[in-house]
Amino acid sequence: MKPLAVYVHIPFCTIKCGYCDFNAYAGMDALKPAHRDALLAEIDGYADRLGASEVTSIGFGGGTPGEVPPSHIADVISAVIRHATLAPGAEVTLEANPGTSNLAYFAALRDAGVTRISLGAQSFDAAHLQFLDRIHSVDAIGASLRAARAAGIENVNLDLIYGLPGQSTDHWRDQLRHALSLGPDHLSCYALTVEEGTPLHARVERGDVTLPTDDELADMYQAAEAFLAEAGFQHYEISNWTRPGFESRHNMAYWTDRDYLGIGAGAHGFLDGQRYENVAHPRAYIESATTQASPHPVAATYELPLHTTIADWVTLRLRLVEGFRAGEFQDRFGRSLDDLLGPVLRTATEAGWLERDGNRVRLTPEGRLLHGELAVRIIDHLERTLPVSATAAQP
Ligand code: SF4
The missing domain is CATH 1.10.10.920 (Arc Repressor Mutant, subunit A)
Known part of the structure; x- marks a missing residue:
């Protein structure tokens, strides 16, 4: 059986952050049940492909997967397992926001089969969290991580962003120190990118926001390499560090160019040398996925040269x-x-x-x-x- 990773895109967020150009939408709570039904229909549409595959990982991303109830996550995992064999030690990973997750939430996810949580911490500086439009406090990050542990989730990642306004290398090192004090298994550290078309891009263009220079970013990156190596973390991918044995199996599928099935509004997939992307807007995706004439709500496929x-x-x-x-x-x-x-x-x-x-x-x-x-x-x-x-x- 062919190995296959499954990516599930949940396109809902509480607010749309100013730096974000992901396929994410605020104010669409009413569509969540229909989006879940569309995910299940889309999975059924891939029954043959899933039946011939060994699923090595399932990754829930977004948007904010924490915006939907754990029962929706459980339904999706069950639907995948109904059609496919799960590989031994398969990773089922979910991105969660510290502001919206607690012990009961993580316990329900664990019962649903989630094995890994990736917390979008981003920063331990309240001013930077505000700059990023994050809805959580600094304290909520530690509280969420402890709740995930208490619920029995043994593999926890923290996402961090560096290169924020006014940030120095020393300040970034303090962020890393704070992150490690919480005992995560894995860290993903990304430089802030200013994507065209986002409100942040407009602010930078107007000169309202000044960001660190490329040289300063390089210093911060090298500081992370040195600091995390000293702390016993292995640097295994440009932006990712892990305690031994906690590498992200799901992301490894992307980095080693393996097949992955993308489901959900705007999800991308890569199957048999072909890339595809689903219909992006949740309402159009739901209609497409639940209409018999188009069981796969695919907007475009690309035969790669x-x-x-x-x-x-x-x-x-x-x-x-x-x-x-x-x-x-x-x-x-x-x-x-x-x-x-x-x-x-x-x-x-x-x-x-x-x-x-x-x-x-x-x-x-x-x-x-x-x-x-x-x-x-x-x-x-x-x-x-x-x-x-x-x-x-x-x-
Ligand atoms: S929570 Fe994440 S996906 Fe949602 S708007 Fe903010 S950055 Fe984008």
């Missing part, structure tokens, strides 16, 4: 601190890595961004700061050297 498939494969694997083996590339694409990417990898190695140790290829610590730039060079090179119409054979 070969250069995109290769670029995704390489750049996602380079996110992993251990990188990848050149032999894996050869097995996947039937051509050698150097044959297809020799010049761009050589330049990156000479610049000190990449290291090649025998068969293994990985970013250096400096290269981890430049992953985005290297990704652009890789796709540029492949676009110039491969025929645009070529598509990749499936493994």
Whole structure:
């Protein structure tokens, strides 16, 4: 049976945060029961695919999965299990907001089969939480983490954001210190990104908000690497650190370019070399998923050209601190890595961004700061050297 990850998108939020460009909506509480029914219909529509798969993880993201009752989460997990075999030790992970979760909530999730909680802490500075439009207090983060533990959830991640207005490296180190004092198993640390079209983008454009420079961001990133290594956390992906044995199985499916089924309004999926995205607006998604004429509420599918498939494969694997083996590339694409990417990898190695140790290829610590730039060079090179119409054979 083929391994498969399942992503479930819950598009509801209490408010729409000013920096957010996710497919998330506030003020749509009335649609929640219908969205649950649509999820169940969509899962039934994938019965054959699920029946031929071993599900290695189920990830609930959003939006805010905590916006729907645990019974909705339980219904979705049951529907997946009804059709598919769950792999031994499968991870069932859910993003939760500290402001809206307590012991009873986590206990219900645990009973539903949830094994991992990812708490959107973001910051332990009240002013920064306010800047981010977060609805929780600093104290709520610790209270939620303790509640998850008390409910028997053994794997807890904290999401943190750095690069906030006026933030120094020392301030960021204090945030990490505070996070570790709560005893999480895993930390995801992302630099604040200013996405076009968000209210935050408009504020930055107007000059109302000044953010740290790229050099300051690099200092903060390196401070996190040093601080968390000293605390015994393993750095295993560009933005992710873990206590030994608590790596995110669900996210590993994305980073190793494995198949995943995306369900829910606006969810993305990747099946048999094809990417697809669902109808984004919850109302339109519900209508599409529950209408017999269109059992799969898919808005668009993309047959990926070969250069995109290769670029995704390489750049996602380079996110992993251990990188990848050149032999894996050869097995996947039937051509050698150097044959297809020799010049761009050589330049990156000479610049000190990449290291090649025998068969293994990985970013250096400096290269981890430049992953985005290297990704652009890789796709540029492949676009110039491969025929645009070529598509990749499936493994
Ligand atoms: S809670 Fe998360 S998904 Fe919802 S609006 Fe805020 S950042 Fe976006």
